[in-house]
Amino acid sequence: MKYEVKEALNEIMDIPPIYRRDYIVRYLRENLSERDARRYLFEKTKVHFIRKMMDEGFISPLDILEKIGKDRVCQFFHIKSTQS
């Protein structure tokens, strides 16, 4: 991380918590693309988001399994069997 960016981050962290969240939200809105924001949201919500997509019918469980592939599903069983 660049020195300036680190310094700016420190400055943001110095904002009292009650105002910090609003500042971060505003900063993200102005300086982050919506696409990147969505990517971070997926990463943070992980299974919750996929489950929501399945529940709302935007993707079927079969589509997800197809995307994951048979080999990795078998690998998953192998991992589970070694754990138990």
Next chain:
Amino acid sequence: MIAETLLNWDKTELAEVLASEYAEPDDLIEAFPAIAKAGTMEEDLLEEFIERNWKIILSIFNVDALLKWVEDKELKERWEQMHSLNIEIEHEYDEYVNEEFCKSVLYSAMLFKDTEPENIGVLITRSRKS
């Protein structure tokens, strides 16, 4: 404030750090309300997400359902193999039939090569009888 005076690419870097480490999912949704809609997940983002998190995603599936899916998949693969093998055999058979046809045409041509035109009718009658 330093954050406000950064150059554009540094602002983006800072925003990425904030988004990845300090922002809660609710903060991201508050900044961009549209991203919470499940149906708007881009195909390439989904691919990328699945690539990185497939183990966690698989953990939400029922194990029996997964086993059944693997079984069905193997069955389908075997069927597809058989199907492509059948197509190959059919193709070989067609080639064989065509080859035989060509041979018979050549044979007939050879038969009529030195024959006088008036005797061709006799030869055709003979070959029909045989």
